[in-house]
Each structure stands twice: as C-alpha cells, then as structure tokens.
Amino acid sequence: MAVTPEFFEQLERFGVAKTFECFNCGTCAAICPLVYEHFPRKLIRYAQLGALDRILENPKELWRCLHCGLCTQTCPREANPGELILGLRRFVVDRWRRSQHV
Amino acid sequence: MFNPRDIIELIAHNVKKSRNPFGVPRMILNRWWWRTPLEKKGDSILFTGLMYQSLPIIAKTTDQLAAFEDSPRARYIRLARYMPGALAGLGAALLTGRKERRQSDQILKNIATLLQKSGVRFAYRPDLDHYSGILLYDLGDQETFVEHARYVAGQLKHAGIRRLITVDPHTTYALRELYPKVTGHRFEVRAYFELLNATGGNGQRKVALHDPCFYGRYLELSDIPNRLLNGFNIECVPVKNSANFTHCCGGPAESISPKLSHAVVMRRFKELQATGAPIVAMCPICLGNLKKVGADVEDLSMILARCA
Numbered sequence: 001m002a003v004t005p006e007f008f009e010q011l012e013r014f015g016v017a018k019t020f021e022c023f024n025c026g027t028c029a030a031i032c033p034l035v036y037e038h039f040p041r042k043l044i045r046y047a048q049l050g051a052l053d054r055i056l057e058n059p060k061e062l063w064r065c066l067h068c069g070l071c072t073q074t075c076p077r078e079a080n081p082g083e084l085i086l087g088l089r090r091f092v093v094d095r096w097r098r099s100q101h102v
Numbered sequence: 103m104f105n106p107r108d109i110i111e112l113i114a115h116n117v118k119k120s121r122n123p124f125g126v127p128r129m130i131l132n133r134w135w136w137r138t139p140l141e142k143k144g145d146s147i148l149f150t151g152l153m154y155q156s157l158p159i160i161a162k163t164t165d166q167l168a169a170f171e172d173s174p175r176a177r178y179i180r181l182a183r184y185m186p187g188a189l190a191g192l193g194a195a196l197l198t199g200r201k202e203r204r205q206s207d208q209i210l211k212n213i214a215t216l217l218q219k220s221g222v223r224f225a226y227r228p229d230l231d232h233y234s235g236i237l238l239y240d241l242g243d244q245e246t247f248v249e250h251a252r253y254v255a256g257q258l259k260h261a262g263i264r265r266l267i268t269v270d271p272h273t274t275y276a277l278r279e280l281y282p283k284v285t286g287h288r289f290e291v292r293a294y295f296e297l298l299n300a301t302g303g304n305g306q307r308k309v310a311l312h313d314p315c316f317y318g319r320y321l322e323l324s325d326i327p328n329r330l331l332n333g334f335n336i337e338c339v340p341v342k343n344s345a346n347f348t349h350c351c352g353g354p355a356e357s358i359s360p361k362l363s364h365a366v367v368m369r370r371f372k373e374l375q376a377t378g379a380p381i382v383a384m385c386p387i388c389l390g391n392l393k394k395v396g397a398d399v400e401d402l403s404m405i406l407a408r409c410a
Contacts, residue, residue: 066352073319094245
C-alpha cells in the first residue's frame with residue numbers, strides 16, 4: 001500500500017482542518033445509521049495515513065454517508081468526522097473533473 | 103448504488119442550466135403563489151428555496167431511479183444531461199400528479215397564511231426565490247455549489263433583501279450557515295416557525311414530531327416547533343432519538359442509492375411508529391421519504407394551519 005503522508009495538506013484545500021484529531025475510537029462507526037464496515041472510521045484512518053489508493057479504489061463508498069451529523073455530534077475528540085467525509089468527497093470530485101481535462 | 107459521478111454531473115449540469123437540480127423551468131416548478139394575495143415589495147421575503155415545490159418531482163424521479171438501481175441500465179443515467187431542459191421540464195410536469203402538486207403548494211400557502219396571521223410583514227418575490235444549491239454541497243460538488251450560491255446571494259443583495267424567511271431545514275442551513283462563508287453575503291435568515299406566535303385553538307391530540315437532521319442537530323431549532331404545538335394543546339410524545347440525536351430519514355442518499363435510503367427510513371419509521379401517534383414532519387425530504395414507506399405523516403404547517 002502506497003502512502004502519501006502529506007495528503008492532509010491536500011485535504012485542507014477541501015475544507016478539512018482536523019485530519020489528525022481522530023484517535024480511531026470507533027464511536028462514529030457505532031453511531032452511524034449505516035452500520036456498515038466501520039464507516040466512517042476506516043476511511044478517516046486511510047486519510048490520516050494518506051492511503052490514497054485505498055480511498056480511490058472504491059470512491060463510491062464515500063457517498064454512502066448521509067451527512068446526518070450524528071458522528072460529528074458524538075465524536076469525543078471533536079474531530080468532525082462528517083466534515084472529513086465531505087472533504088474527501090470534494091477531493092474525489094475535484095480529481096474526477098481534473099482527470100477529464102488531461 | 104449509482105455511480106455518484108454520474109449523478110453529481112447530472113445535477114451540476116441541471117443547476118447550471120436551470121438553477122434547480124431537475125432541469126425544470128421555473129415557471130413549471132414554482133406556481134404555488136399564483137392567485138395567492140401576497141405583498142410583492144419589501145426587504146423581508148419568504149424564500150422557499152423551491153424544495154416543497156420539488157417534492158412531487160423528487161418522489162417520481164427517485165421511483166424511477168429505484169427501478170433500475172444496480173441494473174446494467176443504471177450507467178445510462180449519465181446520458182440524461184443531454185436531454186434539453188424544456189423537455190425534462192415537460193416530462194416532469196407529465197410525470198407528477200396534480201394532487202401531489204396541489205398538496206405541496208398547499209404547504210406553502212399554509213405557511214404564508216400562518217405568517218400573516220402572526221402579523222409578520224413579508225413579501226414574496228418569485229423572481230428571487232431560487233434553489234439554494236444544498237444538494238451540490240452535500241454531494242461534495244463545492245465548485246458548482248459556490249458558483250450557484252454566489253449567483254443567488256448576488257441577486258438577493260442586488261434587490262436589497264435583508265431578511266429571508268425560510269420553510270425547510272436544508273435551505274435554512276444553506277442560507278444561514280454556508281452562504282456567509284462562501285459568498286461573503288450575510289442575511290438575517292429565520293425559519294418560518296421561529297416567527298409564529300399563534301396559540302390557542304383546540305388541538306387536543308398527540309403527535310410524534312420527527313426532527314430533521316438540519317433542524318435538530320445542525321441548527322438546534324427543534325424545541326420551537328415542539329413549543330408551538332404545545333401552544334395549541336397538541337402533545338409531542340417522546341420519540342426515540344430526537345433533537346440533537348435525531349435519526350436521519352435516509353433522504354440524503356435517495357439520489358445515489360434508493361435502496362440505502364429505503365433501509366434507513368424504515369429504521370426511523372419503526373422508531374416513530376412505536377409511539378402510536380401520527381407523525382409530523384417539517385422537512386420536504388423527510389415528509390416525502392416517510393410517505394413513501396406508508397407512514398401516517400403530515401407536514402407541520404398542515405397541523406398548525408388547522409389550529410391557528
């Protein structure tokens with residue numbers, strides 16, 4: 001798995017200010033109405049590691065999020081997991097659009 | 103699940119062409135105000151954001167999407183953006199029933215009447231009443247959302263508008279929280295029920311009030327409708343997961359995955375159903391999604407209009 005340690009800097013451009021606040025406790029995954037494969041905890045971990053391949057190999061997963069805000073409401077670190085997922089969506093949309101112009 | 107890219111590009115295309123997510127011409131979509139006596143001048147306006155008007159179209163289009171989700175035909179959704187806007191609008195008009203359109207329009211008429219009865223001075227300017235762009239924001243298309251928000255806010259500023267009275271949680275959140283950040287323009291944004299002061303009547307019943315995520319959690323406004331209903335002698339029975347901890351209706355997923363949306367709304371429906379009371383919604387998305395699964399649900403404005 002290739003990692004891009006400075007990925008958090010790219011995410012800042014998409015409104016994500018707290019990539020590293022999350023300590024992966026899993027409260028977000030427990031409260032999420034999707035109850036789906038450690039969502040959103042797993043994707044947040046990938047973002048922290050800069051595991052772009054893992055995020056981009058199945059980007060559709062990001063759009064499962066309902067943006068309901070329960071994870072953000074309950075996060076003990078105030079890491080704003082919902083906003084991180086939204087930032088990842090913005091990142092992917094931007095990447096799709098830029099790839100169209102190559 | 104559809105390819106989000108196809109859905110996002112379709113919605114972005116429609117918003118750029120017609121300023122609403124369905125590509126429907128405004129004169130077809132926004133007709134509730136016809137033959138309704140409303141003030142046309144003023145710096146305080148009713149701003150519907152076209153969400154309730156879109157409810158019959160949302161119901162029809164998500165039914166269509168559900169029919170071929172995860173099928174080989176799903177990939178043809180990307181071709182929809184090549185359909186001319188006027189044709190799409192005509193199609194939408196033919197697909198939606200008159201009864202459904204009348205019900206949605208009635209909600210907006212009720213809200214206007216409730217505001218008038220509460221002595222709130224406001225005008226309605228159909229030329230300024232635009233979709234907020236919130237779906238673009240939710241789907242992560244920040245670029246198109248910002249472009250659209252700047253257009254809408256610019257029109258409002260140019261017209262000298264100071265206060266916006268909103269009718270749904272998505273538009274309220276967009277205008278109150280997001281527009282100042284992305285457009286630099288700030289308006290006084292009030293949800294319509296924040297301005298109502300009517301009490302009395304004889305409700306004498308119990309209801310299960312479903313808090314939408316944006317009112318319950320993001321804007322923390324759910325105590326106000328609760329208080330309003332109590333003022334009419336209507337008891338809001340306790341609902342599992344309310345206010346800050348309200349449960350999503352699944353609506354935000356309906357454009358990408360009707361199946362996922364259905365699974366989520368069924369869970370919420372069971373929580374509301376367990377109260378044994380009729381359900382009251384205050385968001386067009388929640389209302390439509392709960393209706394789809396057969397819930398006994400009506401909009402907050404309908405019950406308030408009967409009591410006021």
